[in-house]
Amino acid sequence: MALSPIAELITRETEADTMTTIKTVYPSKTYKFDFDTGEIKxxxxxxEAIKQFVRKALSTPRFRYLIYTNQYGSELEDLIGQxxxxxxxxxxxxxxxxxxxSYDDxxxxxxxxxxxxKGDALxxxxxxxxxxxxIEQEVKV
Incomplete structure (x- = not known):
């Protein structure tokens, strides 16, 4: 029984040579953010959670918001206008x-x-x- 009321942990077994390693994989459950309206749905x-993470991490400027760690966000914005x-x-x-x-496990x-x-857009x-x-992703820089 898990201590978290949200979900049970998933256990996967992998074999490397003759040793068996058990890795605990935590659920990636998160809120669904509508990028067009800004609403949580x-x-x-x-x-879907990984796709959203990639899109959100690439659209958030790194070091701008104190709520995020120094690993979260991208520096793509620094290329604009250079x-x-x-x-x-x-x-x-x-x-x-x-x-x-890539820091996300x-x-x-x-x-x-x-x-x-395409025009001025990259x-x-x-x-x-x-x-x-x-997954295949596309980002506008």
Whole structure:
């Protein structure tokens, strides 16, 4: 019986060589945030919670809000309005995205970046390998 009234812990067994390791995986249940209206509309878990985390972490400027730790948020906003060559931006955007979200233990890898420009806007599309599977995300920088 779990001490938390919210949910039981999930236990997964993995084998490495001849030793068996038991890893406790905590639920990722969180509120469902509507980015268009700013309203909270229920709860989500699993892949939907990870997708929301990625979107929210990339849209929150790092170090701006005291409620968040120094690990939370991104520094993508720092690229806006800078006189930086396109080649440097194409190299920095993947690094900043990976840095912003890879500290979460549900995220295993961030890869397959594609950078595109439409007018003054810069879009980055990438894949996020998670403990629950792979998701594709797009962010406007």
């Amino acid at each position: 229920g709860n989500i878990d699993g892949m 006189n930086i060559p396109d080649e440097l931006v194409d190299a920095e955007v993947p690094r900043l995205i990976e840095e912003a979200i 549900r995220i295993l890898a961030v890869s397959n970046f594609s950078i595109s420009r 879009y980055a599309t990438f894949e996020v390998d998670t403990v629950d599977g792979t």
